Amino acid sequence: MAISDRKIREKEDLKKRILEAAKALFLEKGFEATSMRNIAEKVEFSPTTLYLYYKDKNDIVFALHQEGFKLLAQQFSIVSNVEHPYERLKTMGRIYLKFAEENPDFYELMFVRQGPIIHVQKYNSDDWQEGSRTYNVLYETVIECQKEGYFKNLLPHSVSLIIWSTLHGMCTLHMHMRLDCVTFEDDYEIDPEKSRTDYIYETFISFIERLK
Amino acid sequence: MAISDRKIREKEDLKKRILEAAKALFLEKGFEATSMRNIAEKVEFSPTTLYLYYKDKNDIVFALHQEGFKLLAQQFSIVSNVEHPYERLKTMGRIYLKFAEENPDFYELMFVRQGPIIHVQKYNSDDWQEGSRTYNVLYETVIECQKEGYFKNLLPHSVSLIIWSTLHGMCTLHMHMRLDCVTFEDDYEIDPEKSRTDYIYETFISFIERLK
DNA sequence: TTTTATTTATTAACAGTGTTAAGTATATTT
DNA sequence: AAATATACTTAACACTGTTAATAAATAAAA
Structure with a gap:
């Protein structure tokens, strides 16, 4: 044999x-x-x-999209060191933004393109494991935060959806060059050292602080 | 002549x-x-x-994307009736979500696809008027809200960016079928009358209430 | 009015795309 | 040794956006 x-x-x-x-x-x-x-x-x-x-190109695209999720999971793995759930949440956000910034093509495949999803619908009977697993990491963290008193009077799914949406929106608006028209100079003192991504990250932090 | x-x-x-x-x-x-x-x-x-x-296909795509912005501006025009800026902001959010839900192809062209942006870079010297004009409507509303005491200790561009990102993220995650894997049933009592979009809208409202 | 020039539209083609049917070697099994 | 199964290729289909060359129709100039 x-x-x-x-x-x-x-x-x-x-x-x-x-x-x-x-x-x-x-x-x-x-x-x-x-x-x-x-x-x-x-x-x-x-x-x-x-x-x-x-089977077809989408099959390759799907496999590639899985590679992307492996990479993201790898980057996420270090957050287990962060004890406090709320701090962990903020770290996760930073990692997510960094991942999108450094791997725009992977990000596109994972969260924008329809190719992988069509493949899922065809061959995996609508079960998008990669997506639900990643979402669950966020969801569980939100629940832990709520146990510590954060996000009072909000449903955990609502909080998770808001956070994911905000991050995803920031990433994609930036990636798809829809923020180039926005001139932040009115607000921020123009610091040439800081990139637009830096401002986006700061905005995310000030947002999550508000949300708590 | x-x-x-x-x-x-x-x-x-x-x-x-x-x-x-x-x-x-x-x-x-x-x-x-x-x-x-x-x-x-x-x-x-x-x-x-x-x-x-x-000139090329992107030229048509760009013209089509302009049609989309005209349509959105049309939907937005009714908000001038809403006196209070904070209420106006929430109405704008609802209109934006509704527009994306009802015109997913237009939305894709306006805020996702690179075709129109490439056209802008080539022939309009990086001046994406449609985008900046629409953003400005939001930005001005945020400033008016701040005059009324809302969004204290936050930069108006930050608030605008957060709101736009959250809405855009919700729209695109939904459109690109990245939310189908999320089962909200744990939280919400499954109301067959309510669509996923309804839940997304409710989430947006609870979010903006938090943000104020 | 005839000739020239310009505008408008077409045909044919290039170089590319994903995908499939049919055919050909090579290796394994009977 | 003959039949079967595996691995791979060639040729083709039906598309895509785009361009060069060409023809037809119109307007301007002689």
């Missing part, structure tokens, strides 16, 4: 190599500019071969 | 007809499924003729 084992291993190996190629192109040239033929060329197989390992 | 006037008029007429055809297809079949050839077929001209009236 060792030979057939090797065969299976080799098959999974190529599947991984395809994904690695896709990821490389994706990070290098962006999502829009990554085609099936590009990926095929990179792994040195014909384009049709990809369809023996992935 | 009357003849050349008529010529110009006819030219603008076809330009409008192209835009109308684009809008019709866009609203009927969605943005993704609207191609230059589709539009050309609808106006009964060859595809290349469109390029005599619009």
Whole structure:
């Protein structure tokens, strides 16, 4: 059985190599500019071969979106060191914003593009595990905060939804260049050291302080 | 000079007809499924003729995005009846959410897609008028609220950015089907009459109450 | 009025996209 | 050795946005 084992291993190996190629192109040239033929060329197989390992492009896109969630989970893992739930929440927010800033293409795939969601609807019977798991981390933290007396008279789902929405809105408005028209100079003293992202982060903090 | 006037008029007429055809297809079949050839077929001209009236597809997309802003401004116009700035702000929020819910394709063009922004960068020297004008309506309202004592110790741009981000985040997470995985049932008693959008709106209101 | 110039629209083509049907080697099993 | 199964490729389909070259229609100049 060792030979057939090797065969299976080799098959999974190529599947991984395809994904690695896709990821490389994706990070290098962006999502829009990554085609099936590009990926095929990179792994040195014909384009049709990809369809023996992935059902369609959305299947690859979905796998890529999973990679993004792995990366985010990795960044999130350090928050377990933060004892106090409210401080942990603020740290999570900072990590989320940083992740979006540093991995805009991944973020787009994870939370904007419809490709991965279409794949979920088709093959995973509407069960978007990556999303619900990540949301749950936030939700549980909010509940812990409430046990400590924060967010009084608010439903935990409401609080979670508001926080996620605010962060997501800040990230995407920024990523999609919808904030370039907003000139903050009226308010803030123009500090050339500080980026727009810095101001966004500060705004988020002042917001969460208000919300408590 | 009357003849050349008529010529110009006819030219603008076809330009409008192209835009109308684009809008019709866009609203009927969605943005993704609207191609230059589709539009050309609808106006009964060859595809290349469109390029005599619009520089490229993004030019049409940009004009379409302007139509969206006109529609939003129209919906917003009724808020001038609301005297109290804080009440006006809440009404604006409701209108914004309703607009996004009822015109998801327009919303996508106005605040998500990069097509219109690329056009702005190319031909309008980075001046996204539609965006800054709409933002200013919010900003001015926030300032008026602060004059009445709301949002103490917060910069008006911060408040505006938070509100816009939260609304935008709610709209897009919902539109892009990233909230389908969140089961609110733990919190809310499942009222079949109420849609997810209703809950989102209630959440927004409870949020803005907190923020004040 | 005839000729030239300009505007308007078209055909054909380029280079690309995701995807599939059909065919070809290679390796495994009977 | 013959039949079957696996892995892969070639060729093609039906699209996409866009451009160069060309033809037809109109306006201006001779």
